[in-house]
Amino acid sequence: MLIIRCPICGDRPELEFRYGGEGHVARPAATEALDDQTVADRLYMRTNPKGLTVERWRHVHGCGRFFNAVRDTVSDFFVTTYKAGEPRPDLDALKKEAVR
Amino acid sequence: MSAPFRLATGGRIDRSKPLRFTFDGAAYTGFEGDTLASALIAGGVHLMGRSFKYHRPRGFLTAGPDEPNALVGVGASQDRYTPNLRAPVVELHDGLVAESQNRWPSLRFDAGAVNDLFSRFLPAGFYYKTFMWPKSFWKTVYEPKIRSMAGLGKAPTAPDADRYTQVYAHVDVLVVGAGPAGLAAALAAAESGRRVMLADEQPEVGGSLLHDVTATIEGRPAAAWVAETLAALEAKGVQVLTRTTAFGYYPHNMLGLLERVTDHYANPDPKLPRERLWQVRAGEVVLATGAIERPLVFPENDRPGILLADAARAYANRWAASVGKRVVIATACDSAYRTALDLKAHGIDVAVVADLRPMPIGPLVDAVRAAGIRVEAGTAVTGTRGRLRVRVAHLSRLDGRGGAHAPEPVACDALLMSGGWTPTVHLFSQSRGKLRFDEGLQAYVPSVSVEKERSAGGCNGVFDLAAVLADGYAAGESAARATRVRAPASRAFPVDGTHPVTGGHLGAVPHSRNPSAVKAFVDFQNDVTAKDLKLATREGLRSIEHVKRYTTTGMATDQGKTSNMNALGIVSEAIKAPIPQIGLTTFRAPYTPVTFGSFAGASRGDLFDPVRKTPSHSFAVEKGAPFENVGQWKRAWWYPRPGEDQHAAVRREVKAMRSSVGMFDASTLGKIEVVGPDAAAFMEMLYTNAWAKLGVGRCRYGVMLREDGFVMDDGVIGRLAADRFHVTTTTGGAPRVLNHMEDYLQTEFPHLAVWLTSITEQWAVTAVQGPKARDVIAALVEGVDLSDAALPHMSVVECRVCGVPARLFRVSFTGELGYEINVPADHGAAVWQAVYEAGQAYGITPYGTEAMHVARAEKGYIIVGQETDGTAGPDDVGLGWAIGKAKPDFVGKRALARPAMGAADRKQLVGLLTEDPATVLEEGAQIVADPVFEVPARMIGHVTSAYESPTLDRSIALAMVKGGRARMGETIYIPMPDRVIAAKVVAPVFYDQEGARLNG
C-alpha cells in the first residue's frame, strides 16, 4: 500500500485518499468563448503518459483537501505533491531529479 | 498403528507425548513436534494423493511449504475443514483428522487414472485445443466433467466456525525468515536498539539449522546456537513471530504476514483467533527466505517414495522419520552427499549415489566414499518402477553425447534427488526488485532493489554456512543503519562441521528412452512434463510467460516453487537460447495460500457492512415490514396487514395516502447545509437553477449537473436565511454530491466564502402526505400558520413540532398536499410516533418505499439513477425548465451548448401505457420501433420504471426513448423472451397533470 504525502497532513496510507482525475485540466466555463472541439477535449481527452503524470487527489478520510500530485505511471510511486492552486511543476526537472 | 520407519533416536520430537490422528480413516500415532508428513512417513505411508491431470499416485516430494503433491484436507467437521493444506507444514495435534484429495473412489484405486493411459490425447494446451467445439458443449458437458475430475480439494460446506483477527504494526526493521541468515540479521539489527520484528513460517526458529546435526557455530552445536540466539534476541526486545508466513510484499515496505495461532492445538483456547493477519509497515526489510531444492527431471520421477534429498535428511534429523530402508540418491549437487552421510549415520542403507557430474570432487564426496557408500559419477536415473511406491531405480551411465547406456536396475524403497538449489526470491521479486541471472550459480539472484530491502543468505545466492551468517549479520546492520551499503561483515561466526556446496542441474536429465513414451515431470502439481514444454516450443512459443500459460507449468497453488527453473532449463535447451533471454515468470502474492477468513477478519455476518437504521425502524419491525436495502440503509418496503401480500399492501398504501393521508420515513434523504456570505453565489454555480432571488422561507427543486452536462443529482432545497441553504440529495447520492461540492469550492471557486456540512444524520424526516396532511400535523406544530397563503407549496419554516426544534417543509414527492417534518435525529422516533397517533383520527397509513416509488411514478417524478444513467441531460428527462438560461455560468452550462446535447434523436423521458392494462413491463427491458425485427434488433430505448398503478387501476411505465417526445401517441414494442408487448407513448405524468392536488 502506497504512502501518499498530503500537503496538509503529511505522510498517510493510500487508503485515506481518493483519486480525482488528471490535474491542471481547465474547466470549460460558460463565460469562455471556446469552440466545441476544445470543450470536448477538456471534458473527455486525457494525456495518459508513460512516466510522470499530474493528478488530482483528495485526502478524503483525513483533512478532506484536494491537492495535486506528480506520479510515475511506470513505478506507481508518487514523486511530489502540492496544494491546489499552486503551479504545475516542471516535469523535466523532476525527471532529472528522479534519475539522480 | 506402529511406526516402522521411526528412527530409534534423535529428532526434535517429544517421544513422551504421543498424538493420535487419522488419515483417510486409518489411525496412526505420532509425537509432539511431528508434522502430518513426518508422522505418516514414520508410519511408512508415502501414497498421499492422485495427480491433477493423469491421476498418477503421488507421495511427498519435500519437507516444507514448497510441497506440490501431498495436499490434504484437514478438519474433523465441515465448519473447521481446510482443503489443500500441504502435509509437510501441517503440525500434528491429538485427534487430527486428515484425508487425501483428488481420488475416486479410493486413493489406492482411482478411476481417473485411465487419463494416464490416454495421456497422448491430453497434450500441452489440450484445454485450449479440445474443448472449443461445439460451443454449447462447454457449459453442459466439458466444464462439469473437467471440474468433477480435476478437483483439487473440496470446499467446506459449513460456515467457518473460527475467528480471524487483523493487526497493524510499524517496525524499524523486519527480518523475514529465521534461518541462520535471518537470525544473524536480527542479532545485528537488535544491537542498534531499533524496533525489530523477526517472522518465520515454521513453529520454531532455526530454518535449515534445525536439521543440521553436524555443524557447529561459535563452538556450539547448531541447535544449541539457535536456542541461545533466540534467547538473546528476545532479551533485546526483538518481536519474534513463529508460524508466521510473510506472503506478500506491497509498495512502500508494507508486508502481509499470516500468523497461524491455533491450528496446532487439539483444544485451542476459544479466546484465541485461528489466524492473525499482520499488516506490517517496515522502515527497512531483510529478506532471509533461504533456498528451495530442485528435483531432477528424469523419466518416472514422480512415484511415491521419490523425494528431494535434503527433505529426506530433514525427515531423519529433525523428525526421526526414515523415508525408507534402502535408498538410492540421484544428484548433481554436493548437498545430497550430506543426506547420504546423515542417513547412513542413522543406519539407513544408502545403496548408491548417482551423480550426473562426470567427476564430482570435494570433501563431502570424499567423506561419502570414505563411509563406504558406492558413488557412480556421470550417472543418471533414466527410469523407475513401482506402482504405489518406488521399488527399482534404473541407473544409466551417460554416454556424453546426450544419451545414456543400458540401465542397471537398483532395488530401493526411496529415491532421493537433488538438482541443486534455487534462491527463494519470491518476496524480492514481488517488491519489484530486478533479478540477475548468475552464470556461476546458474540461478536468478536479487540485483537492483526498488524498496528499502536487502536479501541475505540462501535467497541471495550465498550457501556456505559461515558466509550465510556473515551475510545475514551485514544485512541486519545495514538495515539498522538504513543504508543500502553493506558494511564488511563486522562479525564473523566461526563455523565447523560443514562444507561448501556446489553443483546443480537445470532442465531435463539425459536418457536414451523413447521421448514420446516417457513422462519426466517438471511441475508435479499441474502434471506438466518435459515433453509438454518441448511441444510448446515446437508449436512456436518462445517467451516463458507464453509457455507457462500454454502448458500451465508453474501455475498451480505452489506457483512453481520446485519447477520454474527446470522449466526454464528445458525451454532454453529446446530453443537454443540462454536462460536470461527467455525471461522469468512474475512472482505474485501470496507466497503460499492465505485463507479468505484472514482477509475478511471481523467483516463477517452482522459486521460485514455497517447498517444504518431510520428512526422508525422499531415501528416498522413491530408492523412486520420487510426492509429494502438502499445503500447501507434499511428502509421499510411496505407495511403488510395480516393476510396481505406485497401487491395488496402497496395498493392499499397508495390509495390511502391519495384519499386521506399517509406517512413515510424520509430520513435517509441526503442533506447538506450550505452556509456563508457567498452561499447563494455558490448555489448559482453548482445547480442549474437561479438561487439569488429565492426568498428566505422558500424552496426550489434543484438540478445538479456534472461538468459534462449530464444530470448528477436532484433534490428540494430550502433557503433558511440569506446565507443558509438546506440542500437535500438522493438517498445514495449524498457523499458524491458533497464531494462534488467540496471539489468545486476548493479548486474552482476558492474565492467564495462558503462552508459545507453533511447533516444527513442530524435530521430525522417524517413525510406526511395526502389531502388530510395539514389536519394531522396542525395539532403538533407550534406557532405556524399552515394555511396555503402563509405556508404555500415549496416553502419552509423553522418552528417547534411536538416541543422540539424543527424545520418544517411544505413539499411533496407524491403529488399530494404534503409536509416533511425535520427534527433532530434523537427526537425522530418520538415525532414519528406522535404523528402516527395524531393521524389515527384520519386513518393515517404508514407507507414504505415501494408505495413511494409507485406514487412518484404516477406523477412522472424521476429518480436520478433510475430514469437517468449518467448519459441523460436535463432536457432529456424533461427538466429543461429548471435551467437558468439567463445565468452567466454554472457547472455543466458550456457542455449543454454542445450540438450533440440538443440532437433530436436523444433518448427522452416518456410515459408508456401497455395495450393490455394488466401487463406490467420489466424495468430495463429494451424497446424497438417495429414488432417484426431481425436479431440483432435496432433498439430505440429502454424501460426505466414500471408499476401497477393503484390510482389509475392499470399498469404504467416510464421509459427513455429516442426522440420520444416526438413519438407521442405512437405504438412501440418491447420484445420479451416469450412475446412482444405493445405500448403507447404518452406524457410521463399519469395523474393530476395540472398539479392541483399539491395545493389541496
Ligand SMILES: [Zn+2]
Ligand atoms: Zn490531509
